[in-house]
Amino acid sequence: MSKKGTWKQALITFLSPLVLILILRWAILEPFVIPSESMVPNLLVHDHIVVKKFSFGLNIPFTDIPLVRWGQPSPGDIIVFKYPSNPSIYFVKRLVGVPGDKIEVNNGRITRNGEVLNYQPLPDVEYGYSESFKDNDTHAVIIHSDAVAGDARVFEVPEDQFFMMGDNRDNSSDSRVWGFVPEKNLVGKAWMIWLSCEETLADARFICDPLKMRWNRIFNFL
Numbered sequence: 001m002s003k004k005g006t007w008k009q010a011l012i013t014f015l016s017p018l019v020l021i022l023i024l025r026w027a028i029l030e031p032f033v034i035p036s037e038s039m040v041p042n043l044l045v046h047d048h049i050v051v052k053k054f055s056f057g058l059n060i061p062f063t064d065i066p067l068v069r070w071g072q073p074s075p076g077d078i079i080v081f082k083y084p085s086n087p088s089i090y091f092v093k094r095l096v097g098v099p100g101d102k103i104e105v106n107n108g109r110i111t112r113n114g115e116v117l118n119y120q121p122l123p124d125v126e127y128g129y130s131e132s133f134k135d136n137d138t139h140a141v142i143i144h145s146d147a148v149a150g151d152a153r154v155f156e157v158p159e160d161q162f163f164m165m166g167d168n169r170d171n172s173s174d175s176r177v178w179g180f181v182p183e184k185n186l187v188g189k190a191w192m193i194w195l196s197c198e199e200t201l202a203d204a205r206f207i208c209d210p211l212k213m214r215w216n217r218i219f220n221f222l
Contacts, residue, residue, distance in 0.1 A: 029050050029051065029052060029053065029191075030050070030051050030053055030187070030188070031048060031049070031050055031194070032048075032049050032051055032080055032090060032092065033046065033047070033048050033049075033206070034046065034047040034048075034049065034092065037168055037171055038092075038166035038167075038168050038171060038172035038173070038174070039078070039092060039093070039094070039166055039167045039168060039172075040142055040167065040168040040171075041125055041128060041140050041142060041167070041168075042078070042139060042140060042167050042222070043078070043092065043167075043193075043222075044196065044214070044217070046199070046200060046208065047193050047195075047196045047214075047217065048193065048194055048195035048196060048208075049080075049092070049190050049191070049192065049193055049194070049222070050190075050191050050192045050194050051080045051187060051188040051189065051190055051191060052188050052189050052190075052191045053187060053188040054188070055073070055188045055189040056069060056070070056071045056072060056073060056186065056188070056189075057069035057070050057071065064082075064087075064185070065184075066184075073095050073098070073162065073186065073189065074095070074098070074133070074134070075095055075096060075097065075098060075101075075112065075133040075134075076094065076095065076132070076133030076134050076137055076139070077095045077189050077190075078092060078093070078094055078095075078189065078190040078222050079092070079093060079095050079162075079164065079186060079187075079188070079189060079190065080092045080188055080189075080190060081093075081162075081164070081181050081185045081186050081187055082185040082187065083178075084178065084179065084180070084181055084182060084185060085178060087185065090187065091164070091174075092190060093164035093165055093166050093172070093174050093175075094139075094164065094166070094167055095162055095163075095164060096110060096112070096133075096163045096164060096165045096175070097112065097155065097157040097163030097175075098157060098162060098163075099157055099158065099159050099160060099161060100157060100159075101113055101156075101157045101163065102114070102154065102155075102156050102157075103154070103155045103156075103157065103163050104152040104153070104154050104155075105152065105153050105155070105165075105176060106152035106153070107143065108141070108143040108169030108170060110131070110165075112133070117131055117132065117133070118130075118131075118132060119143075122140055125140055126142075127142050127143060127144045128140050128141070128142055129141055129142075129143055139167065140167065141167045141168075141169055142167060142168045142169060142170070142171075143169045143170065144170050153176065155175070155176075157180060158180065160182060160183045160184075161180035161182055161183070162175075162180060162181045162182075162183065162186070163175045163180055163181075164181055190222045191221065191222060192219065192220065192221050192222060193217050193218065193219070193220045193222065194218065194219065195208060195218060196208075196213070196214040196217035197209055197212045197213050197214060198212040198213075198214060199212040
């Protein structure tokens with residue numbers, strides 16, 4: 001048997017899985033871990049989620065330059081994006097306003113283009129309310145009832161920018177604080193919780209403690 005052929009086959013065998021993983025993460029799916037309570041009650045700390053990176057299109061590999069676009073995010077979508085002030089950090093929030101929208105926020109409640117979103121108390125969620133941007137697509141938000149309502153803040157979303165907010169309205173650093181998210185910073189739409197736990201291992205903070213699993217959250221679609 002030719003050694004040259006053997007080395008070529010070995011190299012292909014070694015590199016093929018790496019190339020497949022790179023393509024998968026670049027174009028199709030990528031996992032992320034929820035680090036904070038800003039999206040409670042819909043996403044909890046140590047929820048492991050999968051993001052569909054092909055939701056809106058593809059970028060040139062390893063860049064933020066669009067290669068092809070076939071869709072736009074919609075208000076109500078949960079989006080993973082690069083933090084505008086430091087693109088090496090990834091955030092996950094709910095999309096509230098798209099380019100051209102006028103968003104008013106008062107005590108965590110949203111008015112979009114003059115239409116006040118409907119809020120109804122949720123009896124099974126502490127400080128929880130239902131909120132909906134789309135028909136038949138209602139989600140829960142946390143708005144503390146004892147929070148002091150102030151004057152509405154108005155944000156006009158510019159071209160190629162997006163307005164993001166956390167579902168835990170009184171415990172989220174979002175577009176109300178640091179401004180809009182450029183379209184180039186969008187990573188993709190959150191799709192599914194594939195793993196979830198109350199705690200991680202003491203010696204490996206990125207690995208779930210198998211004794212502290214949240215089994216009822218695994219494979220929940222977002």
